Amino acid sequence: MNKYNPPRMNPSSLRSRFATRFLRSLSKINAKKPTASSSSPTEIFRRYRRIKVAADKSMAYSVRSRRTWSRAMLWKLRTRPCCRRSVKTSTIVRKTRHEKQNKNTTTTTGEDGVVFGVEADELRELVPGGEAMDLYNLLDETAHYIKCLTTQVQVMKKIADFYSP
Amino acid sequence: MQPACSREMQAMDSLLNPTHHLPLQDLQIHGHPPPQFDNPTPSHDDFLEQMLSTASFPLSSSSWSDIDDNAFPQGGDGGSNPFQAMKMMMMMQQQLLVAGGPTVASAAATGGTHQGGGEGSITSMQALFNGFGDGSFSHPQPSFGAGSKTDINQSQGPAATTAAPEKPKQKVRARRGQATDPHSIAERLRRVRIAERMKALQELVPNANKTDKASMLDEIIDYVKFLQLQVKVLSMSRLGGAAAVAPLVADMPSEGGGDCVQTSANGGGVSLPRNSNGDQPSSANDSLTVTEHQVAKLMEEDMGSAMQYLQGKGLCLMPISLATAISTANSHSRSPMINHVNPNNGNHLLLQSSGGGGDGPSSPSMSVLTVQSATLGNGGVDGAASVSKP
Numbered sequence: 001m002n003k004y005n006p007p008r009m010n011p012s013s014l015r016s017r018f019a020t021r022f023l024r025s026l027s028k029i030n031a032k033k034p035t036a037s038s039s040s041p042t043e044i045f046r047r048y049r050r051i052k053v054a055a056d057k058s059m060a061y062s063v064r065s066r067r068t069w070s071r072a073m074l075w076k077l078r079t080r081p082c083c084r085r086s087v088k089t090s091t092i093v094r095k096t097r098h099e100k101q102n103k104n105t106t107t108t109t110g111e112d113g114v115v116f117g118v119e120a121d122e123l124r125e126l127v128p129g130g131e132a133m134d135l136y137n138l139l140d141e142t143a144h145y146i147k148c149l150t151t152q153v154q155v156m157k158k159i160a161d162f163y164s165p
Numbered sequence: 166m167q168p169a170c171s172r173e174m175q176a177m178d179s180l181l182n183p184t185h186h187l188p189l190q191d192l193q194i195h196g197h198p199p200p201q202f203d204n205p206t207p208s209h210d211d212f213l214e215q216m217l218s219t220a221s222f223p224l225s226s227s228s229w230s231d232i233d234d235n236a237f238p239q240g241g242d243g244g245s246n247p248f249q250a251m252k253m254m255m256m257m258q259q260q261l262l263v264a265g266g267p268t269v270a271s272a273a274a275t276g277g278t279h280q281g282g283g284e285g286s287i288t289s290m291q292a293l294f295n296g297f298g299d300g301s302f303s304h305p306q307p308s309f310g311a312g313s314k315t316d317i318n319q320s321q322g323p324a325a326t327t328a329a330p331e332k333p334k335q336k337v338r339a340r341r342g343q344a345t346d347p348h349s350i351a352e353r354l355r356r357v358r359i360a361e362r363m364k365a366l367q368e369l370v371p372n373a374n375k376t377d378k379a380s381m382l383d384e385i386i387d388y389v390k391f392l393q394l395q396v397k398v399l400s401m402s403r404l405g406g407a408a409a410v411a412p413l414v415a416d417m418p419s420e421g422g423g424d425c426v427q428t429s430a431n432g433g434g435v436s437l438p439r440n441s442n443g444d445q446p447s448s449a450n451d452s453l454t455v456t457e458h459q460v461a462k463l464m465e466e467d468m469g470s471a472m473q474y475l476q477g478k479g480l481c482l483m484p485i486s487l488a489t490a491i492s493t494a495n496s497h498s499r500s501p502m503i504n505h506v507n508p509n510n511g512n513h514l515l516l517q518s519s520g521g522g523g524d525g526p527s528s529p530s531m532s533v534l535t536v537q538s539a540t541l542g543n544g545g546v547d548g549a550a551s552v553s554k555p
Binding site for chain 1: 383386
């Protein structure tokens with residue numbers, strides 16, 4: 001009798017960690033969803049946001065706080081839904097101001113800075129938490145961020161393929 | 166000159182020491198009464214006065230220069246000759262006049278311990294000399310300064326030059342064409358590290374033909390944007406679970422016109438409310454989704470009115486092949502977005518086509534594509550798609 005051995009996956013790899021977390025959050029979202037209407041646009045948009053946030057959050061949690069971008073993303077995700085409260089807004093405002101100050105001080109200088117002036121700023125906007133980093137660390141964070149994003153995309157694709165006929 | 170200087174230093178120290186070995190001997194030789202040394206502080210002045218009064222020595226500059234050149238044989242010891250002691254004091258003052266205390270110390274370059282004492286003694290010596298204000302000394306001083314300046318300078322010159330080259334020899338010898346400046350070294354190191362990082366990134370990003378750093382960075386930025394876009398798209402396609410259709414999701418038409426490119430298994434070709442600037446996704450998304458929903462509603466009723474509505478907004482529907490053709494024609498720099506999508510054969514971010522307006526809503530799923538005809542310049546095709554299921 002041939003036993004089907006599923007291909008062994010490294011249980012502690014980024015991919016498996018992200019996959020388990022994301023599936024868990026997806027099931028939670030599905031449990032919450034009202035069975036009747038998903039046709040109202042705002043409802044759908046909200047659902048989309050929830051799923052995207054779940055994906056980002058599970059990815060950030062898989063990385064824990066080892067990376068600057070994951071820390072920044074977790075912070076952003078935590079404070080975003082609670083924007084309504086005045087206390088949180090003040091902290092948000094303070095942080096953005098602080099980040100802007102950091103951005104002013106950490107402009108890349110020197111020969112490489114002249115080359116990378118515009119692109120470095122653009123990259124800083126893309127990578128979460130990139131405003132307060134110099135070019136070297138920014139590139140490092142970008143590399144890890146790209147790796148995590150590709151994992152995320154692959155896992156989500158596989159889930160989507162699996163669940164829809 | 167250095168040994169002479171050091172000996173002079175020693176002489177100075179011994180001269181002005183409270184122990185008064187030298188002056189005692191001098192005074193004994195000259196027969197002065199010793200009780201003058203009971204009080205040490207004014208004893209310096211007394212000693213000098215005695216030296217000046219007793220000894221008679223030529224004050225011409227030439228003789229002084231001869232004296233300068235001579236090495237002092239008995240500078241540090243008893244100095245039975247007060248003349249020599251006086252000479253040493255004059256030497257010190259000459260050096261004071263010419264180069265100042267610190268340069269004497271640096272010219273010596275060896276007596277680190279002597280320097281402190283030497284400087285202190287030199288300043289005290291100068292104070293003593295100034296205190297005299299004698300005409301006999303005021304006269305020869307300028308001549309000393311003038312005459313022996315050259316000698317002193319010459320003596321100090323080789324000392325200085327010998328001292329100076331010793332320092333850089335301890336530094337790392339620079340390679341030709343590069344500086345040893347610590348700033349430039351740090352810059353060089355930084356550049357090397359950044360180059361390493363760029364190489365590592367290059368392996369992650371496809372289309373990595375590294376021509377230069379700036380274009381490489383542009384590629385990286387585009388790729389990050391593309392990946393973020395894919396995440397958004399995938400999260401949208403999962404709305405409603407299995408094969409549910411939402412206005413935000415464009416599905417693959419099962420029959421489909423021949424123009425459909427989407428081939429993924431779930432048929433979840435999705436297109437996306439794409440923003441012209443990624444800074445404020447939420448607000449832009451809202452505005453686009455509203456449009457989409459309007460279009461979806463209209464589509465359910467009447468296709469024509471939907472088309473008119475779209476055109477009123479400056480949007481249009483078109484088959485995907487045409488869309489890709491147009492986008493590749495227009496967007497030169499941003500075509501990597503599309504190029505990435507097509508070969509991946511995954512979920513295409515673009516723009517699905519409807520099977521033709523005339524077919525009507527017979528197909529179970531219909532894809533609708535809207536393309537903003539205005540700006541294709543940033544990031545592939547800006548478009549929003551909506552799907553309505555009849």
